[in-house]
Amino acid sequence: MDKLRVMISGGGTGGHIFPALAIADEIKARYPQAEFQFVGAQNKMEMEKVPQAGYPIEGLWISGLQRKLTIDNLSFPFKVLSSLAKSRKLIRKFKPDIAIGTGGFASGPLLWAAASKGVPCLIQEQNSFPGITNKLLSKKVARICVAYDKMERFFPKDKLVLTGNPLRKDLQTALPADAQVKEKLGLKPEWPTLLVLGGSLGARRINELISSELENLQKMELNIIWQCGKLYYDSLAAKHQNLPDHIKLQAFISDMREAYAASDIVISRSGANTLSELAVVGKAAILIPSPNVAEDHQTKNAEALSSKSAALLFKETRDSQELVALVQELLEAPQKQKDLQNNIQKLALPDAAASIVNEIESLLGHAG
Structure with a gap:
């Protein structure tokens, strides 16, 4: 499994980017030959932070839905269609073994497209109240890693694993x-x-x-x-x-x-x-x-x-x-x-990144 091909999406804020990078670092530590492709939202901070951490990234034309009626909202359906099309293209080209989402705008179209293509998918939810992207993806993905208990209120219980949020080393x-x-x-x-x-x-x-x-x-x-x-x-x-x-x-x-x-x-x-x-x-x-x-x-x-x-x-x-x-x-x-x-x-889960990668291995049928 050294040649593991991993697609990761998470961004918009540091709260989504940091877990994505921590998971990638843990995979890289176990599988030094693994290849990575990050996918983010154009003009968001991940487009800068991910390359700084040494990983390649592609940007999608995507943003959140505003609560008020704005020009951005009118273009939202076109952004979703454009992002789904680009995601499918990236998946065809990269051929990932696994797709991982840590929340943020870009992870929606990417993981939706990956799951539709039969790629095993895992999402990580950092908060006690999930974002809309992860709620929508929960029906499509195979595993959902969470940081709080009682998350079965929002997600299918049989997919849930309590892992915590990845921490700085x-x-x-x-x-x-x-x-x-x-x-x-x-x-x-x-x-x-x-x-x-x-x-x-x-x-x-x-x-x-x-x-x-x-x-x-x-x-x-x-x-x-x-x-x-x-x-x-x-x-x-x-x-x-x-x-x-x-x-x-x-x-x-x-x-x-x-x-x-x-x-x-x-x-x-x-x-x-x-x-x-x-x-x-x-x-x-x-x-x-x-x-x-x-x-x-x-x-x-x-x-x-x-x-x-x-x-x-x-x-x-x-x-x-x-x-x-x-x-x-x-x-x-x-x-x-x-x-x-x-x-x-008592609520600390210090080995979150390792626990999440254990879940990835179990999805792919490999023991650590």
Whole structure:
């Protein structure tokens, strides 16, 4: 099976691209001679990220259906027909042994065409509430890998396998000692650390909440690592000049392993990959879901954790003072912190990429 031919589609956002690349890397580690063909949506971030990771990619003329009546919606049927035609052509040319979809616009036509041609298909759903593409594909594919329980509400039960979301490799080993990392980062080793995450671009509302309360947060004996995103860094750096050493305002965190190791409490959005990371590293988290995502899936992800006392849910419409009060409450309740850490860690599935590739092997009739 060294000459395995793998077609993968996933994109639109990092939440779909990262799992696709992690699955490809795991296949490549097992089958060094395997050949890959990624398929994405033209002008989306996968067209840049996938080649950077060393894999070839083809783009389809496809986009999502807008909720309002727009010119884009009028062209949608033509985009679907064009993408199905190109997908069939790519499948004929590449002759895949397996087709894998991790969500996003392009995976719909590609996996639909692959399944229609008799190619074994597997999809991976990152969220507790699936996207429309994976819901439509669930009837056609052979296997559905999920990250949450109770997904039989959305998918055929006999196709479901609980695997989790693939993680970055550096988080799969124990984190370094927190005091060591705090010292290295110039933080106060004896103080707890609040880690604020907003994704690589940043989260506007999280930044507003922290920015408006930074003075009050500074009054606490608390280190802060605040990743504000590249879109917001310049304006926030200009607003908050001469910050003390124990407050780090950064556009981007290049070493997430260190950031997690130093942190005691994390404030973040509730995207699927972030939640999988928080579970593996076992951190007390205050989740502020983004309302600007398809099907409001971040709120549903956060609710799935808060219902198991594995994280605290904080709606972004709430007042900034309430957020500070919640941080203060957690700092003064080490047992509550510990309970949140233990409960979220129970949900961790650190070997997701390996589990997904095991499913691919079983579909193809090969034992590992």
